[in-house]
Amino acid sequence: MSAFASSADLEDKEQTLEILGNGVFALTAEGDPNVGAIEGEDFVVCVEAMATPVAARGWLARLREHTDKPVRYLVLSHYHAVRVLGASAFDAEVIVAHDNTRALIAERGRQDWASELGRMPRLFKDPASIPGLTWPTLAFSDRLTIQLGGDRGELVLAYCGRGHTEGDIVAWLPGQRILFAGDLVEAQAALYTGDAFHREWANGTLDSVAALGAEALVGGRGAVARGRDAVDRAIEQTRDFLGTMLDQVGTVHSAGGTLRDAFNAAHQALAPRYGRWPIFEHCMPFNVSRLWDELTGIERPVIWTAERDREVWDQLRG
Numbered sequence: 334m335s336a337f338a339s340s341a342d343l344e345d346k347e348q349t350l351e352i353l354g355n356g357v358f359a360l361t362a363e364g365d366p367n368v369g370a371i372e373g374e375d376f377v378v379c380v381e382a383m384a385t386p387v388a389a390r391g392w393l394a395r396l397r398e399h400t401d402k403p404v405r406y407l408v409l410s411h412y413h414a415v416r417v418l419g420a421s422a423f424d425a426e427v428i429v430a431h432d433n434t435r436a437l438i439a440e441r442g443r444q445d446w447a448s449e450l451g452r453m454p455r456l457f458k459d460p461a462s463i464p465g466l467t468w469p470t471l472a473f474s475d476r477l478t479i480q481l482g483g484d485r486g487e488l489v490l491a492y493c494g495r496g497h498t499e500g501d502i503v504a505w506l507p508g509q510r511i512l513f514a515g516d517l518v519e520a521q522a523a524l525y526t527g528d529a530f531h532r533e534w535a536n537g538t539l540d541s542v543a544a545l546g547a548e549a550l551v552g553g554r555g556a557v558a559r560g561r562d563a564v565d566r567a568i569e570q571t572r573d574f575l576g577t578m579l580d581q582v583g584t585v586h587s588a589g590g591t592l593r594d595a596f597n598a599a600h601q602a603l604a605p606r607y608g609r610w611p612i613f614e615h616c617m618p619f620n621v622s623r624l625w626d627e628l629t630g631i632e633r634p635v636i637w638t639a640e641r642d643r644e645v646w647d648q649l650r651g
């Protein structure tokens with residue numbers, strides 16, 4: 334049997350701080366979750382919080398080489414543990430997320446924490462430093478604009494529809510045409526769809542993301558897409574991943590096949606293009622399991638627990 338999820342991925346990744354525009358920073362790490370920051374006139378907006386305060390402090394130390402302004406806003410693109418549990422390190426005045434994200438943290442934050450710790454232990458640097466669940470202090474349903482001050486323009490936080498989760502938001506700088514897309518778009522990493530709404534994500538939600546017309550895009554994981562062509566490619570490749578899953582799993586499902594058949598078909602169809610990308614093997618059993626449920630008419634993703642993770646893994650990869 335292959336090692337569970339990313340439990341055998343224990344080698345540190347190289348982190349790279351990139352400056353994308355005037356006061357716009359991204360930290361990428363060879364397929365580990367990306368984070369970012371936007372400098373306002375008197376404050377900083379941070380995007381994503383990493384898995385633990387200790388992990389986040391490493392990122393903040395890098396950021397502090399460029400700006401010493403206080404963090405007023407910490408923006409969480411969605412509820413997943415590896416993106417939110419480091420929040421306490423930021424000392425942010427305001428923690429912003431979508432309404433659905435706040436509800437999902439209340440509903441399944443504990444289980445998701447245990448699940449993600451088991452799946453991706455390397456990202457949880459000093460897990461004992463996590464003080465508890467992260468609670469957004471400001472939530473919105475459609476759109477929230479932060480004025481950055483001076484001539485720095487505005488930062489628009491927007492909901493584009495259900496996708497990677499029920500509550501993903503993007504952070505958009507219309508002046509510089511830079512987009513932090515969270516896990517709604519992956520540039521050079523496999524998609525995680527275990528909590529997703531595949532059909533909506535592949536259609537209306539990605540259409541809304543594309544319609545922004547970004548010229549640089551920071552996805553959830555992987556390299557920054559720079560330039561309009563690269564942004565379009567990242568979005569279309571995300572759509573292709575979802576479309577291939579929908580085709581393959583849908584065909585097996587409607588023909589009365591088994592979950593295992595669906596897994597094999599989707600894996601075989603995706604592996605030539607995506608098989609070498611970070612977390613592909615880790616994600617596929619959970620992805621196919623959720624899509625199978627979605628096609629069966631289960632509206633909302635079933636909560637992943639550490640135990641359910643192992644059951645699905647053993648069933649599909651055992």
Ligand SMILES: [Zn+2]
Nearest residue numbers: 411413497516
């Ligand atoms: Zn996620």
